[in-house]
Amino acid sequence: MNFALSEEYKILQKMVRDFAEKEIAPIVDRVESEENIPDELLAKMAELGLNTITIPEEYGGPGMDTISFALAIMEVARVSASVAVAMSVTNMVAEGIYRFGNEEQRRKYLPKLARGEYLAGAFALTEPGAGSDAGSIRTTAVKEGNEYVINGNKVFITNGLKAGIFMVAAVTDKEKGKKGISVILVERGTPGLTIGKKEKKMGQRGSDTVELVFDNCKVPITNLLGNEGDGFKIMLADLDGGRIGIGALACGVMRACVDEMVKYSKERVQFGQPIANFQAIQWMIADSVTELEAAELLVLRAAWLKDRFLKGEGGRFTKEASIAKLFATEAANRVAYRAVQVHGGYGYIEEFPVERFYRDIRVTTIYEGTSEIQRLVIARSILEG
Numbered sequence: 001m002n003f004a005l006s007e008e009y010k011i012l013q014k015m016v017r018d019f020a021e022k023e024i025a026p027i028v029d030r031v032e033s034e035e036n037i038p039d040e041l042l043a044k045m046a047e048l049g050l051n052t053i054t055i056p057e058e059y060g061g062p063g064m065d066t067i068s069f070a071l072a073i074m075e076v077a078r079v080s081a082s083v084a085v086a087m088s089v090t091n092m093v094a095e096g097i098y099r100f101g102n103e104e105q106r107r108k109y110l111p112k113l114a115r116g117e118y119l120a121g122a123f124a125l126t127e128p129g130a131g132s133d134a135g136s137i138r139t140t141a142v143k144e145g146n147e148y149v150i151n152g153n154k155v156f157i158t159n160g161l162k163a164g165i166f167m168v169a170a171v172t173d174k175e176k177g178k179k180g181i182s183v184i185l186v187e188r189g190t191p192g193l194t195i196g197k198k199e200k201k202m203g204q205r206g207s208d209t210v211e212l213v214f215d216n217c218k219v220p221i222t223n224l225l226g227n228e229g230d231g232f233k234i235m236l237a238d239l240d241g242g243r244i245g246i247g248a249l250a251c252g253v254m255r256a257c258v259d260e261m262v263k264y265s266k267e268r269v270q271f272g273q274p275i276a277n278f279q280a281i282q283w284m285i286a287d288s289v290t291e292l293e294a295a296e297l298l299v300l301r302a303a304w305l306k307d308r309f310l311k312g313e314g315g316r317f318t319k320e321a322s323i324a325k326l327f328a329t330e331a332a333n334r335v336a337y338r339a340v341q342v343h344g345g346y347g348y349i350e351e352f353p354v355e356r357f358y359r360d361i362r363v364t365t366i367y368e369g370t371s372e373i374q375r376l377v378i379a380r381s382i383l384e385g
């Protein structure tokens, strides 16, 4: 067992850290207040390979592994959770196309995501009546000649405003329940696909979250991803990887919280001394660093297991991805709470970044499967062996 990062990982980490500090940090307030990630930033990220990290070079990606993906997300999230979630979802879509798509689909779509011709990808599963119970979706895709005709509504779709390509879960056979769900790739601008209401959110405001309306939206049958009826399995398998991304995002936000706690507690003087001298503050810092380091290890372990699984060297990593997401996101909420506490009243004021971290982190125990659903996945895996 070796806990040290290789030189390649350290180089990548530094490259992404420099990028985040130079290109994202100066505009982070604007990203949040305008509720928009500038297209130029998304294009630069594509250029650096950050939107298609694990996609092989033959399809335009940098061909790195999941550990690299997790490290990159951590660095971006340290500066902006909004940009990190946009990046994580785009990578999840690219990987969905790579893992489950045929050669024609890979060649058609992956280079566009890698080049930034598509600024983002979107993963459309949730519906008004189907969140945690994703198997109960009602959007339909009916085969008519050489086309699928899609009808229905999706809600809470990250990157919906920016995406060039949408991975859409739809029912192709009502009789078969979850086994009647398929995934269809829908290109931006396809007639019948309307981008609906954009949500006003508590945090991660720079990342867009929208409704999608499919009204007799026709796509060629060649846009089916994998086989008909495999859609539920495909979406869940892709989400296993996505959960590693959200765990990494939580680690990045935690790291930023710890940095701010340390800085502020050394500067703030009360009772004639820096508040860092008080044991109550030291314990908040110690507990936060402990949780951060545990979360990083769990996330990197899940990433390592996923890489082994993809190489055919190990089993599934579903349980470990859920454990990493569950622990990292819940720990990050505790750490953000402490970060505000250490700042006293100033922690509640917009001028101090911890106010944003506290809002940004809240959703991480909800999207890509709530904490309750992660516990269900973990318990099921243990109880069913």
Ligand SMILES: Cc1cc2nc3c(=O)[nH]c(=O)nc-3n(C[C@H](O)[C@H](O)[C@H](O)COP(=O)(O)OP(=O)(O)OC[C@H]3O[C@@H](n4cnc5c(N)ncnc54)[C@H](O)[C@@H]3O)c2cc1C
Binding pocket: 089, 122, 123, 124, 125, 126, 130, 131, 132, 133, 155, 156, 157, 158, 159, 201, 209, 363, 366, 367, 368, 369, 370, 371, 372, 373, 376
């Ligand atoms: C900002 C944001 C971005 C998102 N991005 C996307 C996206 O890109 N694509 C996408 O498809 N979706 C996206 N979502 C949707 C997200 O994945 C869902 O909100 C989430 O899965 C929960 O579904 P729900 O909101 O319908 O809550 P519900 O499923 O209604 O859950 C409500 C409560 O009941 C609990 N609960 C439900 N079932 C059980 C159970 N069996 N046992 C115990 N407790 C249970 C839940 O844990 C939760 O506490 C996003 C959501 C948000 C807020």
